[in-house]
Amino acid sequence: MWSDCINPSACKRLIAKYSQVFKNLIQVTRTIPNSAIRHPGIYNLKSISELQNESQINGLIHRLNDTGVVGTSTFIRLKDLQLLNWEPTNILINNKVKLNTNDNLSGQILNTAHSFGINFQGPRIKGGRLN
Structure with missing residues (x-):
């Protein structure tokens, strides 16, 4: 896409890592769906x-x-x-x-x-x- 931005595959790897860290931080099981922490009415965690x-x-x-x-x-x-x-x-x-x-x-x-x-x-x- 843009030369000065993070490519899509790197974005996916980073979101996986920081979703895991975020789940650990808020003390929920790591098996909770990412859609729960990304939901606008709950935590509204956005992807990169x-x-x-x-x-x-x-x-x-x-x-x-x-x-x-x-x-x-x-x-x-x-x-x-x-x-x-x-x-x-x-x-x-x-x-x-x-x-x-x-x-x-x-x-x-x-x-x-x-x-x-x-x-x-x-x-x-x-x-x-x-x-």
Whole structure:
């Protein structure tokens, strides 16, 4: 997925280890299902993959809301991605399209956000185009 993130197999190994440590810490049997400690109404322990996704999407939201150079460069990268994919609709709004992102981190994060049904809106995102 992203070069600066932990790969999925490493995430699974880490979640297994820290689930075991967490169960020991809260003094429950290690045979209790992980779904019990991950349930939002109980302990809401999140996997590393979930935390990475939340952090990356949150960072993209902050960059999109930035009115300075960071925001401008983020919109330029996304516009470039839209053009490279020959996508006529606004890629921030249209979550039906899986984008070919190459090495575009914002595009990779956008694909992840769209896989969760997240679309973006705001004054810089108007109609069918990126401004």
